[in-house]
Amino acid sequence: MPANGSVRSAPPVFIDSGPLTRCRHRLYLDTAYSSLQRLEPENPGVRQRREAAQAHREAIRAVLAAGLEGWTQIEASDARTAAERTMAACRRGAQWIWNAVLPAERDTGRRGRSELLMRDPAGVGYIPIIVVNHKVTDPGRGAVTTSFDHWAPTVDESRKVRSQLRDQLRLAHLHRMLEFEGLASPSALGGVIGFRAECILVHDLSTVFAEYDTRFEDRLAVARGEKFTVPSQVSECRSCSWWTDCRPQLAANRDVSLVASGMRAEVLRENGVYTIDELAEFTGPVPEDWPFGSFDDAVAAAMAWQSGVPLLRRTEKVTVRRADIEVDVDMESYQDHGAYLWGTLLTEAGGSPPVYRGFVTWDPLPTVDEGRSFAEFWRWLMGKRAEAAATGRTFAAYCYSRQAEDKWLLDSARRFADIPGVPSEAEIREFIDSEQWVDIYQAVSDQFICPNGKGLKKIAPVAGFEWRDDEAGGEASMGWYRDAVGYDAEPDHSQRQRLLIYNEDDVQATKVLREWMSDRAESEIPTLESLRVGPSA
Structure with a gap:
């Protein structure tokens, strides 16, 4: 207590738009125990994405600064000075303001910055434009876009919007801050420059203001300690430094989110189901607002967790497509920059031992050499397919969760259409729509x-396979790749070998899993019905 006997007021709490789409309990911990958080090392995957985003923003800044008239760039070592300089630029009517920082609002609790503020063409207020390192559109139609040098939003016949709620909420946050300063454009529009920076995607922010206002009010109350939160498993837990604290609490409480994470856990709690045991014994109707997936599967997963069973069979028989010539495929990509490695494992019935082969480029992505390695992979794969047909043998190629492979197969065909050996989109679609392209993930799910x-x-x-590298995983491989190609220093050839081993293990894992499903799964994994009946039966 101060010497004069007065009570020192708590420091104000400010939040930006980031927490609006993140875990509420994490926000509470980050705010209440910020001093402890600073002692934790940054997650490698988070650091890599942050550094890549910084590099992307710098590349966009360089292009825009060279081509736009009326450019102002805010330089300051602290947020308060940067905000003062941003407001000064706005008051003098600067056309483009890069690295804009808006004044923190003590009353509302908002703080925020925008990569770019553009003066509304009508001369009234500013439109926030953010730069992000992910895709914001896909091939299609219906997105509203504009070029960099001339603000004229129109419906784009070649692009559709890729849903990114976090971008829209950030723009709504910035618009509200501009409103607070009397500087918001009456158009209520915002812009996003995405990964490939081909255009500015334009959002009508009036469609998200209601959701933004609700979320912001909730998250600010959490940050201020006015709302109670508890741990709950969500997708971001795997990269959160607090997970080592939350996981034991969830396990001790047998929390339902361990088997039904995210929105499903929220719905279950709203219906009075808080623990795995309560879910396993649930006999009521399916909750009306159940968000996704099978509710019966969630109940079965809870029963399996109770019994310590890693999997449950849905059916008496387990089947998976097999062939005389089998090729396991696993692709490695680096963010949205491209697919640098197509790994394959060739297994021929009655032939020699399986052979791994990786089709790779070690030129840092993005690079046209990616097209060369992709063409070589495709020629080899189709060669094995043709060889099987010519010799009267069956053929199948396998992946685990085809969404990523399909995406990069089609995307590579589009981007490298002029490189010899690269197939057309039609050729890709013919193959991935055929029975010869088998998704083991789907076979497991079914x-x-x-x-x-x-x-x-x-x-x-569960099938008995173990990776050779204890650190193997998607997040870790991002860092290995940066070292392997020399993004930050001289290329590290040992990391190239590490990536090849990791990729080989992934295709080996798919093969082992497939063979286990064919040979042993029925005898090793119980059915849900047998679990219900119990061992005495």
Whole structure:
């Protein structure tokens, strides 16, 4: 207490738009125990994405600064000075303001910055434009876009919007801050420059203001300690430094989010189901607002968790497509920059031992050499397919969760259409729509209930497979790749070998899992019905 006897007021709490789409309990911990958080090392995957985003923003800044008239760039070592300089630029009517920082609002609790503020063409207020390192559009139609040098939003016949709620909420946050200063454009528009920076995607922010206002009020109350939060498992837990504290609490409480994470856990709690045991014994109707997935599967997953069973069979028989010539495929990409490695494992019935081959480029992405390695991969794969047909043998190629492979197969065909050997989109679609392209993830989903998740690294160990590298994983491989190609220093060739081993293990895991499903799964994994009946039966 101060010497004069007065009570010192708590420091104001400010939040930006980031927490609006993140875990509420994490926000509370980050705010209440910020001093402890600063002692934790930054998650490598988070650091890599942050550094890549910084590099992307700098590349966009350089292009825009060179081509736009009326450019102002805010330089300051602290947020208060940067905000003062941003407001001064706005008052003098600067056309483009880069690295804009808006004044923190003590009353509302908002703080925020925008990569770019553009003066409304009508001369009234500013439109926030953010720069992000992810895709904001896909091929299609219906997105509203404009060029960099001339603000004229129109419906784009070649692009559709890729849903990114976090971008829209950030723009709404910035618009509200501009409103607070009397500087918001009456158009209520915002812009996003995405990964490939081909245009500015324009959002009508009036469609998200209601959701923004609700979320902001809630998150600010959490940050101020006015709302109570508890741990709950969500997708971001795997990269959160607080997970080592939250996980034991959830396990001790047998929290329902361990088998039904995210929005499903929220719905269950709203219906009075808080623990795994309560879910396993649930006999009521399916909650009306159940968000996604099978509710019966969630109940079964809870029963499996109770019994310590890693998987449950849905059916008496487990089947998976097999062939005389089998090729396991696993692709490695780096963010949205491209696919630098197509790994394959060739297995021929009655032939020699399986052979791994990786089709790779070590030129840092993005690079046209990616097209060369992709063309070589495709020629080899189609060669094996043709060889099987010519010799009267069956053929199948396998992946685990085809969404990523399909995306990069089609995307590579589009981007490298002028490189010899690169197939057309039609050729890609003919193959991926055929029975010869088999998704083992789908086979697992159709025939097993997986209480601990369906990722390859969750399922393959049940079949007896272990990765050689204890750190193997998507997040870690991003850092290995940066070192392997020399983004930050001289290329590290040992990391190239590490990536190849990791990729080889991934295709080996798919093979082992497939063979286990064919040979042993029925005898090793119980059905849900047998679990209900119990061992005495």
